[in-house]
Amino acid sequence: MTTSPTTEPTLHTVNAHLAVDDGRRALEWYPEALGARLVGEPTIMDDGRVGHAELALGDSVFMLADEWPELDLVGPRARGGASVSLYLRVPDADAAVARAVERGAELERPVDDAPHGRNGVIKDPFGHRWMVVTPTVEPAASPRRLRRGDVGYVSLWVPDVERAAAFYQAVLGWRYQAGSTEQGRRVEGLSQPVGLWGGREHRTLFTCFAVDDVGSAVRRIRDAGGRAEEPHREPYGLLATCEDDQGLPFAVFEPVGDATAPGSPGNGEISYLTFEVPDSARFRAFFGAVLGWEFVRGTVEDGWEARIGNEQVRYMVGMHGGHERSAVVPMYAVDDIDVAVANVRAAGGTATDPERRSYGTSSYCTDDQGSAFYLGRH
Missing domain, CATH: 3.10.180.10 (2,3-Dihydroxybiphenyl 1,2-Dioxygenase, domain 1)
Structure with missing residues:
Protein backbone atom coordinates (compact mmCIF):
# COMPACT_ATOMS: atom_id res chain seq x y z
CA MET A 1 0.00 0.00 0.00
CA THR A 2 1.74 3.19 -1.12
CA THR A 3 -0.31 5.49 1.12
CA SER A 4 0.36 3.88 4.51
CA PRO A 5 1.21 6.24 7.40
CA THR A 6 4.92 6.86 7.81
CA THR A 7 5.23 6.78 11.60
CA GLU A 8 6.80 3.40 11.27
CA PRO A 9 9.17 2.17 13.98
CA THR A 10 12.75 3.26 13.52
CA LEU A 11 16.24 2.89 14.91
CA HIS A 12 16.96 5.14 17.87
CA THR A 13 20.20 6.17 19.56
CA VAL A 14 20.64 2.80 21.29
CA ASN A 15 19.20 -0.36 19.74
CA ALA A 16 19.36 -4.08 20.47
CA HIS A 17 21.05 -6.55 18.10
CA LEU A 18 20.36 -10.11 19.25
CA ALA A 19 22.43 -13.20 18.51
CA VAL A 20 20.16 -16.26 18.39
CA ASP A 21 20.88 -19.95 17.95
CA ASP A 22 18.04 -20.48 15.46
CA GLY A 23 17.49 -17.42 13.32
CA ARG A 24 14.69 -18.79 11.17
CA ARG A 25 12.69 -19.86 14.21
CA ALA A 26 13.33 -16.46 15.83
CA LEU A 27 11.84 -14.72 12.78
CA GLU A 28 8.63 -16.65 13.44
CA TRP A 29 8.67 -16.64 17.25
CA TYR A 30 9.03 -12.91 17.92
CA PRO A 31 6.04 -11.98 15.70
CA GLU A 32 3.89 -14.79 17.10
CA ALA A 33 4.80 -14.33 20.78
CA LEU A 34 5.59 -10.62 21.12
CA GLY A 35 3.71 -9.12 18.16
CA ALA A 36 6.84 -8.03 16.30
CA ARG A 37 6.75 -7.31 12.58
CA LEU A 38 9.50 -8.05 10.08
CA VAL A 39 10.91 -4.87 8.51
CA GLY A 40 12.17 -5.55 5.01
CA GLU A 41 13.66 -8.85 3.90
CA PRO A 42 16.19 -10.67 6.08
CA THR A 43 19.69 -11.28 4.76
CA ILE A 44 20.27 -15.01 4.36
CA MET A 45 23.89 -16.10 3.98
CA ASP A 46 25.18 -18.76 1.60
CA ASP A 47 25.34 -21.29 4.45
CA GLY A 48 21.66 -20.68 5.29
CA ARG A 49 22.21 -18.63 8.43
CA VAL A 50 20.33 -15.40 9.02
CA GLY A 51 22.96 -12.72 8.59
CA HIS A 52 20.78 -9.76 9.47
CA ALA A 53 17.09 -9.08 10.09
CA GLU A 54 15.12 -6.19 11.55
CA LEU A 55 11.87 -6.48 13.48
CA ALA A 56 9.55 -3.72 14.66
CA LEU A 57 8.06 -3.54 18.15
CA GLY A 58 5.99 -0.47 18.95
CA ASP A 59 7.96 2.58 17.84
CA SER A 60 11.32 0.77 17.81
CA VAL A 61 13.31 -1.68 15.73
CA PHE A 62 15.56 -4.44 17.02
CA MET A 63 17.92 -6.56 14.94
CA LEU A 64 18.95 -10.18 15.07
CA ALA A 65 21.26 -12.67 13.41
CA ASP A 66 22.23 -16.28 13.80
CA GLU A 67 25.23 -17.07 15.98
CA TRP A 68 28.67 -16.62 14.47
CA PRO A 69 31.03 -18.53 16.79
CA GLU A 70 33.93 -17.82 14.45
CA LEU A 71 33.46 -14.12 15.30
CA ASP A 72 32.69 -14.81 18.97
CA LEU A 73 29.09 -13.71 18.41
CA VAL A 74 26.89 -16.21 20.22
CA GLY A 75 23.61 -16.08 22.10
CA PRO A 76 23.00 -16.08 25.88
CA ARG A 77 22.65 -19.84 26.19
CA ALA A 78 26.10 -20.41 24.67
CA ARG A 79 27.58 -17.99 27.22
CA GLY A 80 25.77 -19.46 30.21
CA GLY A 81 22.87 -17.03 30.55
CA ALA A 82 21.61 -13.55 29.75
CA SER A 83 23.67 -10.56 30.84
CA VAL A 84 21.24 -7.90 29.56
CA SER A 85 17.48 -7.40 30.07
CA LEU A 86 15.37 -6.00 27.24
CA TYR A 87 12.66 -3.59 28.42
CA LEU A 88 9.40 -3.94 26.45
CA ARG A 89 6.46 -1.58 27.01
CA VAL A 90 3.05 -3.08 26.19
CA PRO A 91 -0.59 -2.09 26.78
CA ASP A 92 -1.31 -5.27 28.78
CA ALA A 93 1.64 -6.98 30.50
CA ASP A 94 -0.48 -9.88 31.76
CA ALA A 95 -1.70 -10.78 28.28
CA ALA A 96 1.72 -10.27 26.66
CA VAL A 97 3.52 -12.48 29.17
CA ALA A 98 0.84 -15.17 28.99
CA ARG A 99 1.05 -15.24 25.20
CA ALA A 100 4.85 -15.51 25.23
CA VAL A 101 4.83 -18.32 27.82
CA GLU A 102 2.18 -20.17 25.84
CA ARG A 103 4.54 -20.07 22.86
CA GLY A 104 7.55 -21.42 24.71
CA ALA A 105 9.05 -18.59 26.77
CA GLU A 106 10.23 -19.36 30.32
CA LEU A 107 8.44 -17.41 33.05
CA GLU A 108 11.18 -15.97 35.22
CA ARG A 109 9.04 -13.62 37.30
CA PRO A 110 5.21 -13.50 37.28
CA VAL A 111 3.47 -10.25 36.45
CA ASP A 112 2.92 -8.05 39.48
CA ASP A 113 2.44 -4.39 40.37
CA ALA A 114 5.48 -2.19 40.94
CA PRO A 115 5.96 1.58 41.43
CA HIS A 116 6.92 2.07 37.77
CA GLY A 117 4.15 -0.15 36.39
CA ARG A 118 2.79 -3.65 36.20
CA ASN A 119 5.51 -5.99 34.94
CA GLY A 120 6.83 -9.52 34.62
CA VAL A 121 10.00 -11.14 33.28
CA ILE A 122 10.32 -13.87 30.67
CA LYS A 123 13.22 -15.61 29.00
CA ASP A 124 12.63 -16.29 25.32
CA PRO A 125 13.52 -19.62 23.66
CA PHE A 126 16.88 -18.19 22.59
CA GLY A 127 17.94 -17.18 26.10
CA HIS A 128 17.22 -13.45 25.95
CA ARG A 129 15.62 -11.91 29.03
CA TRP A 130 12.64 -9.56 28.57
CA MET A 131 11.09 -7.30 31.20
CA VAL A 132 7.52 -6.80 29.95
CA VAL A 133 5.97 -3.65 31.41
CA THR A 134 2.69 -1.74 31.35
CA PRO A 135 3.80 1.64 32.74
CA THR A 136 1.89 3.42 35.48
CA VAL A 137 -0.53 5.91 33.95
CA GLU A 138 0.71 9.41 34.64
CA PRO A 139 -1.72 12.25 35.41
CA ALA A 140 -2.91 13.99 32.29
CA ALA A 141 -0.55 16.75 31.23
CA SER A 142 -1.76 20.30 30.86
CA PRO A 143 -2.78 21.18 27.30
CA ARG A 144 0.13 22.47 25.26
CA ARG A 145 0.01 25.75 23.41
CA LEU A 146 0.13 25.70 19.65
CA ARG A 147 3.66 26.14 18.34
CA ARG A 148 4.77 27.47 14.98
CA GLY A 149 4.13 24.58 12.59
CA ASP A 150 1.41 22.81 14.59
Whole structure:
Protein backbone atom coordinates (compact mmCIF):
# COMPACT_ATOMS: atom_id res chain seq x y z
CA MET A 1 0.00 0.00 0.00
CA THR A 2 1.74 3.19 -1.12
CA THR A 3 -0.31 5.49 1.12
CA SER A 4 0.36 3.88 4.51
CA PRO A 5 1.21 6.24 7.40
CA THR A 6 4.92 6.86 7.81
CA THR A 7 5.23 6.78 11.60
CA GLU A 8 6.80 3.40 11.27
CA PRO A 9 9.17 2.17 13.98
CA THR A 10 12.75 3.26 13.52
CA LEU A 11 16.24 2.89 14.91
CA HIS A 12 16.96 5.14 17.87
CA THR A 13 20.20 6.17 19.56
CA VAL A 14 20.64 2.80 21.29
CA ASN A 15 19.20 -0.36 19.74
CA ALA A 16 19.36 -4.08 20.47
CA HIS A 17 21.05 -6.55 18.10
CA LEU A 18 20.36 -10.11 19.25
CA ALA A 19 22.43 -13.20 18.51
CA VAL A 20 20.16 -16.26 18.39
CA ASP A 21 20.88 -19.95 17.95
CA ASP A 22 18.04 -20.48 15.46
CA GLY A 23 17.49 -17.42 13.32
CA ARG A 24 14.69 -18.79 11.17
CA ARG A 25 12.69 -19.86 14.21
CA ALA A 26 13.33 -16.46 15.83
CA LEU A 27 11.84 -14.72 12.78
CA GLU A 28 8.63 -16.65 13.44
CA TRP A 29 8.67 -16.64 17.25
CA TYR A 30 9.03 -12.91 17.92
CA PRO A 31 6.04 -11.98 15.70
CA GLU A 32 3.89 -14.79 17.10
CA ALA A 33 4.80 -14.33 20.78
CA LEU A 34 5.59 -10.62 21.12
CA GLY A 35 3.71 -9.12 18.16
CA ALA A 36 6.84 -8.03 16.30
CA ARG A 37 6.75 -7.31 12.58
CA LEU A 38 9.50 -8.05 10.08
CA VAL A 39 10.91 -4.87 8.51
CA GLY A 40 12.17 -5.55 5.01
CA GLU A 41 13.66 -8.85 3.90
CA PRO A 42 16.19 -10.67 6.08
CA THR A 43 19.69 -11.28 4.76
CA ILE A 44 20.27 -15.01 4.36
CA MET A 45 23.89 -16.10 3.98
CA ASP A 46 25.18 -18.76 1.60
CA ASP A 47 25.34 -21.29 4.45
CA GLY A 48 21.66 -20.68 5.29
CA ARG A 49 22.21 -18.63 8.43
CA VAL A 50 20.33 -15.40 9.02
CA GLY A 51 22.96 -12.72 8.59
CA HIS A 52 20.78 -9.76 9.47
CA ALA A 53 17.09 -9.08 10.09
CA GLU A 54 15.12 -6.19 11.55
CA LEU A 55 11.87 -6.48 13.48
CA ALA A 56 9.55 -3.72 14.66
CA LEU A 57 8.06 -3.54 18.15
CA GLY A 58 5.99 -0.47 18.95
CA ASP A 59 7.96 2.58 17.84
CA SER A 60 11.32 0.77 17.81
CA VAL A 61 13.31 -1.68 15.73
CA PHE A 62 15.56 -4.44 17.02
CA MET A 63 17.92 -6.56 14.94
CA LEU A 64 18.95 -10.18 15.07
CA ALA A 65 21.26 -12.67 13.41
CA ASP A 66 22.23 -16.28 13.80
CA GLU A 67 25.23 -17.07 15.98
CA TRP A 68 28.67 -16.62 14.47
CA PRO A 69 31.03 -18.53 16.79
CA GLU A 70 33.93 -17.82 14.45
CA LEU A 71 33.46 -14.12 15.30
CA ASP A 72 32.69 -14.81 18.97
CA LEU A 73 29.09 -13.71 18.41
CA VAL A 74 26.89 -16.21 20.22
CA GLY A 75 23.61 -16.08 22.10
CA PRO A 76 23.00 -16.08 25.88
CA ARG A 77 22.65 -19.84 26.19
CA ALA A 78 26.10 -20.41 24.67
CA ARG A 79 27.58 -17.99 27.22
CA GLY A 80 25.77 -19.46 30.21
CA GLY A 81 22.87 -17.03 30.55
CA ALA A 82 21.61 -13.55 29.75
CA SER A 83 23.67 -10.56 30.84
CA VAL A 84 21.24 -7.90 29.56
CA SER A 85 17.48 -7.40 30.07
CA LEU A 86 15.37 -6.00 27.24
CA TYR A 87 12.66 -3.59 28.42
CA LEU A 88 9.40 -3.94 26.45
CA ARG A 89 6.46 -1.58 27.01
CA VAL A 90 3.05 -3.08 26.19
CA PRO A 91 -0.59 -2.09 26.78
CA ASP A 92 -1.31 -5.27 28.78
CA ALA A 93 1.64 -6.98 30.50
CA ASP A 94 -0.48 -9.88 31.76
CA ALA A 95 -1.70 -10.78 28.28
CA ALA A 96 1.72 -10.27 26.66
CA VAL A 97 3.52 -12.48 29.17
CA ALA A 98 0.84 -15.17 28.99
CA ARG A 99 1.05 -15.24 25.20
CA ALA A 100 4.85 -15.51 25.23
CA VAL A 101 4.83 -18.32 27.82
CA GLU A 102 2.18 -20.17 25.84
CA ARG A 103 4.54 -20.07 22.86
CA GLY A 104 7.55 -21.42 24.71
CA ALA A 105 9.05 -18.59 26.77
CA GLU A 106 10.23 -19.36 30.32
CA LEU A 107 8.44 -17.41 33.05
CA GLU A 108 11.18 -15.97 35.22
CA ARG A 109 9.04 -13.62 37.30
CA PRO A 110 5.21 -13.50 37.28
CA VAL A 111 3.47 -10.25 36.45
CA ASP A 112 2.92 -8.05 39.48
CA ASP A 113 2.44 -4.39 40.37
CA ALA A 114 5.48 -2.19 40.94
CA PRO A 115 5.96 1.58 41.43
CA HIS A 116 6.92 2.07 37.77
CA GLY A 117 4.15 -0.15 36.39
CA ARG A 118 2.79 -3.65 36.20
CA ASN A 119 5.51 -5.99 34.94
CA GLY A 120 6.83 -9.52 34.62
CA VAL A 121 10.00 -11.14 33.28
CA ILE A 122 10.32 -13.87 30.67
CA LYS A 123 13.22 -15.61 29.00
CA ASP A 124 12.63 -16.29 25.32
CA PRO A 125 13.52 -19.62 23.66
CA PHE A 126 16.88 -18.19 22.59
CA GLY A 127 17.94 -17.18 26.10
CA HIS A 128 17.22 -13.45 25.95
CA ARG A 129 15.62 -11.91 29.03
CA TRP A 130 12.64 -9.56 28.57
CA MET A 131 11.09 -7.30 31.20
CA VAL A 132 7.52 -6.80 29.95
CA VAL A 133 5.97 -3.65 31.41
CA THR A 134 2.69 -1.74 31.35
CA PRO A 135 3.80 1.64 32.74
CA THR A 136 1.89 3.42 35.48
CA VAL A 137 -0.53 5.91 33.95
CA GLU A 138 0.71 9.41 34.64
CA PRO A 139 -1.72 12.25 35.41
CA ALA A 140 -2.91 13.99 32.29
CA ALA A 141 -0.55 16.75 31.23
CA SER A 142 -1.76 20.30 30.86
CA PRO A 143 -2.78 21.18 27.30
CA ARG A 144 0.13 22.47 25.26
CA ARG A 145 0.01 25.75 23.41
CA LEU A 146 0.13 25.70 19.65
CA ARG A 147 3.66 26.14 18.34
CA ARG A 148 4.77 27.47 14.98
CA GLY A 149 4.13 24.58 12.59
CA ASP A 150 1.41 22.81 14.59
CA VAL A 151 -1.94 22.11 12.92
CA GLY A 152 -4.61 24.30 14.50
CA TYR A 153 -7.63 23.58 12.32
CA VAL A 154 -8.64 21.19 9.52
CA SER A 155 -11.51 21.11 7.06
CA LEU A 156 -12.45 18.14 4.90
CA TRP A 157 -12.92 19.33 1.30
CA VAL A 158 -15.63 17.37 -0.54
CA PRO A 159 -17.81 17.81 -3.63
CA ASP A 160 -21.15 17.39 -1.80
CA VAL A 161 -21.24 18.54 1.81
CA GLU A 162 -24.63 16.97 2.60
CA ARG A 163 -23.49 13.54 1.43
CA ALA A 164 -20.25 13.89 3.37
CA ALA A 165 -22.07 14.91 6.54
CA ALA A 166 -24.34 11.86 6.31
CA PHE A 167 -21.42 9.51 5.55
CA TYR A 168 -19.18 10.60 8.44
CA GLN A 169 -22.09 10.69 10.85
CA ALA A 170 -22.77 7.03 9.99
CA VAL A 171 -19.10 6.00 10.22
CA LEU A 172 -17.65 8.23 12.96
CA GLY A 173 -20.74 9.49 14.76
CA TRP A 174 -20.04 13.12 13.84
CA ARG A 175 -22.62 15.79 14.70
CA TYR A 176 -22.67 19.23 13.11
CA GLN A 177 -23.36 22.90 13.49
CA ALA A 178 -23.98 25.15 10.51
CA GLY A 179 -20.89 26.87 9.19
CA SER A 180 -20.46 30.46 8.08
CA THR A 181 -21.79 29.62 4.59
CA GLU A 182 -24.16 27.10 3.04
CA GLN A 183 -21.23 24.87 2.05
CA GLY A 184 -19.72 24.76 5.55
CA ARG A 185 -20.28 22.52 8.57
CA ARG A 186 -18.54 22.46 11.96
CA VAL A 187 -18.16 19.12 13.67
CA GLU A 188 -19.43 19.24 17.26
CA GLY A 189 -18.19 17.41 20.33
CA LEU A 190 -14.57 16.82 19.28
CA SER A 191 -11.49 18.01 21.15
CA GLN A 192 -10.14 19.08 17.75
CA PRO A 193 -11.52 21.87 15.54
CA VAL A 194 -12.74 20.05 12.41
CA GLY A 195 -15.02 21.19 9.62
CA LEU A 196 -16.53 20.12 6.30
CA TRP A 197 -16.44 22.29 3.19
CA GLY A 198 -18.48 21.41 0.10
CA GLY A 199 -18.27 22.32 -3.56
CA ARG A 200 -14.64 21.20 -3.83
CA GLU A 201 -13.38 18.79 -6.48
CA HIS A 202 -9.89 18.69 -4.93
CA ARG A 203 -10.52 16.00 -2.33
CA THR A 204 -8.14 16.73 0.53
CA LEU A 205 -8.02 17.70 4.18
CA PHE A 206 -7.37 21.43 4.24
CA THR A 207 -4.89 22.20 7.03
CA CYS A 208 -4.36 25.46 8.89
CA PHE A 209 -0.93 25.88 10.50
CA ALA A 210 -0.08 28.10 13.46
CA VAL A 211 2.64 30.72 12.92
CA ASP A 212 4.09 33.49 15.03
CA ASP A 213 3.59 36.19 12.41
CA VAL A 214 1.31 35.76 9.40
CA GLY A 215 2.96 38.57 7.43
CA SER A 216 6.39 36.96 7.75
CA ALA A 217 4.94 33.54 6.90
CA VAL A 218 3.32 34.95 3.74
CA ARG A 219 6.70 36.31 2.62
CA ARG A 220 8.38 32.95 3.28
CA ILE A 221 5.68 31.15 1.28
CA ARG A 222 6.10 33.44 -1.71
CA ASP A 223 9.90 33.27 -1.52
CA ALA A 224 9.68 29.46 -1.51
CA GLY A 225 7.62 29.43 -4.72
CA GLY A 226 4.14 29.16 -3.23
CA ARG A 227 1.13 31.45 -3.41
CA ALA A 228 -0.40 33.36 -0.50
CA GLU A 229 -3.33 35.75 -0.30
CA GLU A 230 -3.15 38.85 1.85
CA PRO A 231 -3.99 38.13 5.52
CA HIS A 232 -7.50 38.74 6.81
CA ARG A 233 -9.09 38.58 10.24
CA GLU A 234 -11.11 35.57 11.41
CA PRO A 235 -12.61 34.95 14.90
CA TYR A 236 -9.77 32.53 15.68
CA GLY A 237 -6.94 34.80 14.47
CA LEU A 238 -5.26 36.57 11.56
CA LEU A 239 -5.22 34.16 8.59
CA ALA A 240 -3.84 33.85 5.06
CA THR A 241 -5.02 31.26 2.50
CA CYS A 242 -2.11 29.71 0.61
CA GLU A 243 -0.88 27.05 -1.79
CA ASP A 244 2.51 25.37 -1.84
CA ASP A 245 4.73 25.00 -4.91
CA GLN A 246 3.09 21.65 -5.81
CA GLY A 247 -0.53 22.80 -5.65
CA LEU A 248 -1.42 21.82 -2.07
CA PRO A 249 -3.89 24.29 -0.50
CA PHE A 250 -3.39 25.25 3.15
CA ALA A 251 -3.56 28.25 5.46
CA VAL A 252 -1.40 29.94 8.09
CA PHE A 253 -2.79 31.84 11.06
CA GLU A 254 -1.81 33.63 14.24
CA PRO A 255 -3.70 31.97 17.12
CA VAL A 256 -5.56 34.25 19.52
CA GLY A 257 -5.68 33.70 23.29
CA ASP A 258 -4.51 30.42 24.76
CA ALA A 259 -5.00 28.21 21.70
CA THR A 260 -3.83 24.69 22.48
CA ALA A 261 -2.63 21.79 20.37
CA PRO A 262 -4.83 18.69 20.08
CA GLY A 263 -4.19 15.98 22.65
CA SER A 264 -4.71 12.23 22.44
CA PRO A 265 -7.47 11.51 19.91
CA GLY A 266 -10.77 9.99 20.99
CA ASN A 267 -13.19 8.00 18.88
CA GLY A 268 -13.90 9.78 15.59
CA GLU A 269 -10.98 12.19 15.96
CA ILE A 270 -7.89 12.59 13.80
CA SER A 271 -4.82 10.68 14.99
CA TYR A 272 -2.49 11.16 12.01
CA LEU A 273 -2.12 13.09 8.77
CA THR A 274 -0.33 11.75 5.68
CA PHE A 275 0.69 14.38 3.13
CA GLU A 276 0.76 12.64 -0.26
CA VAL A 277 2.87 14.69 -2.68
CA PRO A 278 4.47 14.34 -6.12
CA ASP A 279 8.01 15.35 -5.04
CA SER A 280 9.04 14.71 -1.43
CA ALA A 281 12.26 16.75 -1.68
CA ARG A 282 10.34 19.85 -2.81
CA PHE A 283 7.78 19.35 -0.03
CA ARG A 284 10.50 19.06 2.62
CA ALA A 285 12.31 22.13 1.32
CA PHE A 286 9.10 24.20 1.14
CA PHE A 287 7.68 23.39 4.58
CA GLY A 288 11.09 23.43 6.17
CA ALA A 289 11.47 27.03 4.98
CA VAL A 290 7.89 28.08 5.77
CA LEU A 291 7.15 26.26 9.06
CA GLY A 292 10.59 25.23 10.29
CA TRP A 293 9.71 21.55 9.99
CA GLU A 294 12.48 18.99 10.11
CA PHE A 295 12.10 15.50 8.67
CA VAL A 296 13.07 12.03 9.83
CA ARG A 297 13.19 9.25 7.26
CA GLY A 298 10.57 6.53 7.70
CA THR A 299 10.94 2.86 6.89
CA VAL A 300 8.62 2.98 3.86
CA GLU A 301 10.21 4.09 0.61
CA ASP A 302 10.15 7.89 0.26
CA GLY A 303 8.27 8.21 3.56
CA TRP A 304 9.14 10.91 6.10
CA GLU A 305 7.94 12.08 9.51
CA ALA A 306 7.69 15.80 10.25
CA ARG A 307 9.18 17.17 13.46
CA ILE A 308 9.42 20.49 15.27
CA GLY A 309 12.82 20.23 16.88
CA ASN A 310 12.88 16.86 18.62
CA GLU A 311 9.09 16.64 18.95
CA GLN A 312 6.32 15.54 16.64
CA VAL A 313 4.06 18.02 14.93
CA ARG A 314 0.57 18.19 16.43
CA TYR A 315 -1.35 16.47 14.81
CA MET A 316 1.19 13.76 14.02
CA VAL A 317 2.30 14.35 10.44
CA GLY A 318 3.95 12.10 7.87
CA MET A 319 4.70 12.64 4.21
CA HIS A 320 4.97 10.28 1.26
CA GLY A 321 6.26 11.15 -2.21
CA GLY A 322 5.52 9.85 -5.69
CA HIS A 323 1.82 10.74 -5.98
CA GLU A 324 0.14 12.30 -9.00
CA ARG A 325 -1.49 15.12 -7.02
CA SER A 326 -0.93 16.59 -3.58
CA ALA A 327 -3.52 15.73 -0.93
CA VAL A 328 -3.73 15.24 2.82
CA VAL A 329 -5.13 11.89 3.98
CA PRO A 330 -6.36 11.72 7.60
CA MET A 331 -6.45 8.72 9.93
CA TYR A 332 -9.45 8.65 12.26
CA ALA A 333 -9.21 6.86 15.60
CA VAL A 334 -12.01 4.39 16.31
CA ASP A 335 -12.81 2.23 19.32
CA ASP A 336 -13.93 -0.77 17.26
CA ILE A 337 -12.34 -0.95 13.82
CA ASP A 338 -14.40 -3.94 12.66
CA VAL A 339 -17.63 -2.06 13.32
CA ALA A 340 -16.23 1.08 11.68
CA VAL A 341 -15.17 -0.83 8.55
CA ALA A 342 -18.65 -2.36 8.30
CA ASN A 343 -20.15 1.13 8.65
CA VAL A 344 -17.94 2.47 5.83
CA ARG A 345 -19.09 -0.26 3.48
CA ALA A 346 -22.75 0.09 4.49
CA ALA A 347 -22.57 3.86 3.85
CA GLY A 348 -21.32 3.35 0.30
CA GLY A 349 -17.58 3.68 0.85
CA THR A 350 -14.76 1.17 0.46
CA ALA A 351 -12.52 -0.28 3.17
CA THR A 352 -9.75 -2.85 3.24
CA ASP A 353 -9.90 -5.58 5.84
CA PRO A 354 -8.28 -4.38 9.10
CA GLU A 355 -4.56 -5.14 9.19
CA ARG A 356 -2.33 -5.27 12.23
CA ARG A 357 0.62 -2.87 11.97
CA SER A 358 3.29 -1.59 14.33
CA TYR A 359 1.22 1.46 15.35
CA GLY A 360 -2.03 -0.50 15.76
CA THR A 361 -4.72 -1.96 13.51
CA SER A 362 -5.71 0.07 10.45
CA SER A 363 -7.87 0.02 7.35
CA TYR A 364 -7.48 2.10 4.18
CA CYS A 365 -10.82 3.55 3.08
CA THR A 366 -12.58 5.90 0.72
CA ASP A 367 -15.88 7.62 1.39
CA ASP A 368 -18.84 7.55 -1.00
CA GLN A 369 -17.36 10.50 -2.94
CA GLY A 370 -13.88 9.04 -3.35
CA SER A 371 -12.02 10.86 -0.54
CA ALA A 372 -9.32 8.68 1.00
CA PHE A 373 -8.83 8.17 4.72
CA TYR A 374 -7.67 5.61 7.24
CA LEU A 375 -9.33 4.08 10.24
CA GLY A 376 -7.00 3.26 13.11
CA ARG A 377 -7.41 1.31 16.34
CA HIS A 378 -4.49 1.87 18.73
